[in-house]
Amino acid sequence: MSERTEQSGGFTPALRWPSEGEARVPYRVFTDPEIYRRELARLFLGPTWQFLALERDLPEPGDYLTNFLGETPIIVTRGKDGAIHAMVNRCAHRGNLVCLKRRGHADDLTCVYHAWRYDLAGNLESVAFRRGIQGKGGMPPGFRLDQHGLKKLRVDSFAGLVFGTLSPETPPLSAYIGNLIGARIHRVLYATPKVLGTTSQILHNNWKLYVENVKDTYHATLLHTFFTTFRLSRLTAEGGVDIAESGGHHASYNRNKRDPDPAGSDKLYAGMPSMRENFRLADPRFLDGVEEFGDDTTTQILSVFPNLVVQQIQNSIALRLVLPKGPDKTELQWIYLGFEEDDAAMTARRLAQANLVGPAGYVSMEDGAVGGFIQRAIKGSEEECSVLEMGGFDHVSDNTRTTEASVRGFWHAYRPLMGF
């Protein structure tokens, strides 16, 4: 498919990646419609696993919901067999959307246009007027239902999260995620997930600018001043970043209670312009986090290549799915989680701490805007590059957060898939 895209798309001139490697990113990758089309084909329809749903979203056979692989619409179902299935949401007849609602329950999937009917696994079961009427019309005798099903995805689950891929080449899901990052997902999703609510944020930037933002542990202490302004945590605390061998997945973490150099930290804080004496929250109760994970880690931001984020900020847990909607538009889906095992106090705590994240989040509000600022700033400068040298040039795990290694890791995974 990717080669066909190249031929028909006339992909010229070729992008030449700078000799500095992942320490430079050409701005053109955030603006070029041809590169965007190639991403849809090679990344999103290619050998990557993408989050589709929570297993818990589909408790009963017949439950379905819709989502996307890149821009391609997907149906996810719980089949009569109890297994989860996923198919492209496009009728095999004339290309109409089969499921129109975001979620629902059905015995089968019937296209509204000409009533072609599929089972919950996407197999074509019947075609209206297949034998014609009164001996006239109808499908040719050689037409076979089993050759015209919905296009099926491979589906697998990890820690209650359902992933899908259209490529037969994608490695098995657990190998794709790997032990390093897999353990960090299990660490957060340790019980039975329960959805507290969802929202969706429209970002006016290329999807990769948001992914870079998530992987960028360096900005967190600088762009998001909520914690420093209100003297709530020390950004000098112990922390680091784990990066998968592929470079594509990462987990950054910090332990606010563990500050290796309190005296040096005091000195650093005294000089910060945003710090004010006696400037405190009037009602800081909402930040009364409890030690939930047994390892003092107060924040863990994790990404699975290319577009899933698993977030733990204190007791606020959320999934974020980064969906491309064009070269300069992105939908960020938020799914806020608790666990079925939570007591009322824990649910109240998670809801209160949700103030930190999402479109109105005290620490994530800026992330909705900064990608758009970049998208505006790079107009007319598509042949120039961003600089990613914080922490050196590699993309390996480290015990500091003043590094861009995990951002470089993303580009390390991205380049071969894209042929750059």
Next chain:
Amino acid sequence: MDLADIVRRFEIAELYADYVGCLDADELERWPDFFVDEAAYRITSAENYEAGLPLGLIYATSRNMLKDRVAALREANIYEPQRYRHLVSAIKIVKDEGEAIATTANFLIVRTMQDGDMTVFAAGRTLDTLRHEAGGWKFINKLVVLDSRQIDTLLAIPM
């Protein structure tokens, strides 16, 4: 409808005009004063509300949390200059128990950015309870239910 009802309706209409006037004029420091001390405030979507999901995009359980929201907007959070224009309609008193009432109202918010770009930022309804306290009506509970599940860019100024 007797004269007392009519007076009450005027009072409530006046309150909503003051409330959105405060937000639209960027007088956010006055905003918490529309609430009682133990006020509950939540912005959610119709999708969450109808599914019975408790999430709030902004979620406060005290007037002091609203003060903190304003302090954060003024001192900590970074966002582009923008203003809201609220259009409020169909204010209805759905329950009247004398000193406490429940209301519903529709709203539309047009957001204008510093370069002049204008968008319909939000439409929805509010489900509020109020009580009469020294000097006027105060919100005990304000629930803002957005028609859309999508927020454009970010949600900084409260609704």
